[in-house]
Amino acid sequence: MNIRLAKPEDLPSIQATNLQNLPENYLMKFWMYHILSWPQISFVAEDHKGRIVGYVLAKIDNGEYDEPKDSEKTEIHGHVNSISVLRSYRRLGLARKLMILSQEAMSTIYKASFVSLHVRKSNKPAIALYRDSLGFRVAKVEQKYYGDGEDALSMRLDLVI
Ligand SMILES: CC(C)(COP(=O)(O)OP(=O)(O)OC[C@H]1O[C@@H](n2cnc3c(N)ncnc32)[C@H](O)[C@@H]1OP(=O)(O)O)[C@@H](O)C(=O)NCCC(=O)NCCS
Numbered sequence: 506m507n508i509r510l511a512k513p514e515d516l517p518s519i520q521a522t523n524l525q526n527l528p529e530n531y532l533m534k535f536w537m538y539h540i541l542s543w544p545q546i547s548f549v550a551e552d553h554k555g556r557i558v559g560y561v562l563a564k565i566d567n568g569e570y571d572e573p574k575d576s577e578k579t580e581i582h583g584h585v586n587s588i589s590v591l592r593s594y595r596r597l598g599l600a601r602k603l604m605i606l607s608q609e610a611m612s613t614i615y616k617a618s619f620v621s622l623h624v625r626k627s628n629k630p631a632i633a634l635y636r637d638s639l640g641f642r643v644a645k646v647e648q649k650y651y652g653d654g655e656d657a658l659s660m661r662l663d664l665v666i
Pocket of ligand 1: 594634
């Protein structure tokens with residue numbers, strides 16, 4: 506298993522993996538925007554034949570477009586938009602490795618002070634990954650965040666710069 510930076514030519518496979526694994530799906534231009542804007546913080550896992558079996562897609566937010574401004578929002582931080590691993594490749598440590606590589610790059614390259622993400626309240630495997638394995642905490646609960654009305658946990662992890 507190989508983990509490396511995601512490239513624009515990986516996007517069709519990343520999108521296919523996302524469609525298999527999550528109800529939150531995005532247009533190709535969304536994926537492209539992330540890879541081109543922040544090329545050092547999104548990663549893929551590939552099998553021995555070079556097939557994409559997992560990915561993490563992230564962005565950097567400096568809060569400049571957030572209203573109203575507050576000190577937390579204007580801190581430079583990373584945000585994980587999407588992560589998934591194909592079912593037959595789970596519990597091998599791939600998601601943990603993808604997250605750690607992205608977090609390290611957010612911190613060293615962009616001087617991000619924390620990383621944030623949203624997760625469905627019912628998504629026990631993902632919550633276990635973030636909280637128990639990576640050390641994230643729940644910052645707040647966002648009611649009816651998802652299109653189907655489910656609440657999101659807004660989670661964050663402070664990064665050591
Ligand atoms: C969540 C997901 C990305 C985890 O991927 P993964 O590669 O299987 O995770 P890892 O093997 O790196 O797991 C690392 C740790 O996270 C926790 N964890 C991961 N999956 C878990 C599960 N099903 N049950 C309990 N704990 C789990 C464990 O602590 C695990 O360490 P361990 O295996 O030594 O016990 C994967 O289940 C997935 O793609 N789910 C569907 C998409 C999804 O929900 N994405 C997140 C959206 S917010």
